[in-house]
Amino acid sequence: MAPCGSPPAGAGPGMAAGGPARVSHSVCMVSDFFYPNMGGVESHVYQLSQCLIERGHKVLVVTHAYGHRKGVRYLTNGLKVYYLPLKVMYNQSTATTLFHSLPLLRDIFVRERVTVVHAHSSFSAMAHDALFHAKTMGLRTVFTDHSLFGFADVSSVLTNKLLTVSLCDTNHIICVSYTSKENTVLRAALDPRIVSVIPNAVDPTDFTPDPSKRDDGTITIVVVSRLVYRKGIDLLSGIIPELCQKYPELHFLVGGEGPKRIVLEEVRERYQLHDRVRLLGALEHQDVRNVLVQGHIFLNTSLTEAFCMAIVEAASCGLQVVSTKVGGIPEVLPENLIILCEPSVKSLCDGLEKAIAQLRSGTLPSPETVHNKVKTFYTWRNVAERTEKVYDRVANEVVLPMDERLDRLMSHCGPVTGYIFALFAVLNFLFLAFLRWMTPDSLIDVAIDATGPKGAWTKQCFGGKKGGIKEELPSS
Known part of the structure; x- marks a missing residue:
């Protein structure tokens, strides 16, 4: 992958070249769709993560297990990927009961000292679970919508209602086009001011013409x-x-x-x-x-x-x-x-x-x-810079306390759906309190940072060389 705006030699991590220090974020990308599965969401999550790492942020990815690929893997530049043992329901999306993923995600968020949870794709049940749990834990949340939906068929109505619940108290939403923004704002009844348009990109070094191509008449x-x-x-x-x-x-x-x-x-x-x-x-x-x-x-x-x-x-x-x-x-x-x-x-x-x-x-x-x-x-450098500004914005926002969150759910999501998910939010809060009583946050081991400003693990193992790990390695 081409360099994505990394600072020059001599500049400290999290420093813009010749400029003031940037705020460093610890970002957890969550989606059911990631490598080895292939697609636009998978490529977007990977490329954006790599560019954010090179800009001095700590980034990790959470997805579900793919076949024998379970546990923790490290990709290029020390990008850490958690492949969680969750059951797949349909089209690589996990089955959800909303509560079963809380112990795993809470452990990861605490262990990795996550400050921003960035979920991807309306089709991903794990992404919606992560948003729900992150809000219960008081973390900042960002969601990127990669798809368009209708309004009339049954599946669209149900998906749109879920999206309304999931996004009503999410800090910021990103869409990949202005058409997508209009669609998402209408589907989830959002304030357009909390929705940004940041397009996808392509690494031009990966997609170049073939100069040796000859005209054979076909x-x-x-x-x-x-x-x-x-x-x-x-x-x-x-x-x-x-x-x-x-x-x-x-x-x-x-x-x-x-x-x-x-x-x-x-x-x-x-x-x-x-x-x-x-x-x-x-x-x-x-x-x-x-x-x-x-x-x-x-x-x-x-x-x-x-x-x-x-x-x-x-x-x-x-x-x-x-x-x-x-x-x-x-x-x-x-x-x-x-x-x-x-x-x-x-x-x-x-x-x-x-x-x-x-x-x-x-x-x-x-x-x-x-x-x-x-x-x-379209360059990933530009996408990363614009996404970084979204993280800076949400970092300065106040996380809704539980009482305000319940009011938002009940007033924004309708008299039936709103009260049901408000009840889920209360149960989720009580489940989190129980987990914290069983295993306090202070007893969860803090992970050594493989990326970001304190990426001592990568520097120690690989001498700080650009490119980092060129193959997948199991965690120790």
């Missing part, structure tokens, strides 16, 4: 996406046969896995397109760039999207992007780097034909030119 359209309904795979299944029939030189390269893969396999079988449609299956993050540079056009068929990192990565590799005009996508790239279409087979086919015509006529800018533009748009 045109390759690349799709890298989870093969699920909301990613518009049904639209893709209608596009492939129509364009393959019209353009004999056209090929499709599809990376990703999911329940909709069978739809693409049926299309490939029905139209005998085995030599022109390649399904690569699940991709490791380090392999995405090597897939992207094999193509000329990147296609995104999402039906809903808050930001869409994939189109930024594709543009950084020099591909012409064709995408549905949904959610926050129109905010991501300038008009000359993306062709926006309605979420229909006809509109997407028209957009792809326009891109093919531009490619044939040679009017598209060179991949290197596109890359040099895109790498200035």
Whole structure:
């Protein structure tokens, strides 16, 4: 990963180069979605954590166990990850009873001297649990919403009600686009003043064009996406046969896995397109760039999207992007780097034909030119700096005492839901008091800081070298 605004040699940890000392925070990132699982939230949490570490903050990640990956692992730069033994319910999200995670999370928050709990993703039950417990413990809380939701179907209504409860007394909320902010404010009935927009980013050193690429007369359209309904795979299944029939030189390269893969396999079988449609299956993050540079056009068929990192990565590799005009996508790239279409087979086919015509006529800018533009748009250094300002803001805010928190829940969340969760808050407070009686905070061992201003462990073991641990190591 490229350096993210780390201070120059001689500057102390937590010091801005040539400027006054910054406040150092001890941040706990919490989400069900983290490596080895692949996706936008996972990448966001990891990259943001690395940049915050290089800016002098202590950062750790809490997620659930993935297979045999349990306990504690250390990643690059001493990033500490707790893989907790919690049961997964659906789509990598843990089952929750709200109370079962309190002993584990309380032990981590105390042991690591956490000052800010930063939860990620509306889909993550662990993130909502962590927010609830952190408020009970009097910690500052921040939440980043990475998705868009509707308002009409049953699942959206239930999710939005949960979000209303979870965010009504959260110190600050971050959204990845202005469309996402509007959606979150409406869904959770929030004051817009406590919601900031901080977009995702891409590490340009990971997504560069391939200068050795040669023109062999074929045109390759690349799709890298989870093969699920909301990613518009049904639209893709209608596009492939129509364009393959019209353009004999056209090929499709599809990376990703999911329940909709069978739809693409049926299309490939029905139209005998085995030599022109390649399904690569699940991709490791380090392999995405090597897939992207094999193509000329990147296609995104999402039906809903808050930001869409994939189109930024594709543009950084020099591909012409064709995408549905949904959610926050129109905010991501300038008009000359993306062709926006309605979420229909006809509109997407028209957009792809326009891109093919531009490619044939040679009017598209060179991949290197596109890359040099895109790498200035979104950087993790900028994301970390803006997130740091959010932490500085919430550090100066007063944590609501229990009586005010109960009033907020009952007045903000409705007469039924509000009273139910107010009762949960009281029970959670009593459970915490019981845990503190059984094992006082003073008896919980304080962890040696592997990151941040007091990262003596990393310095002792690795000589303070940038890059730190290049592989995962089990905790001692």
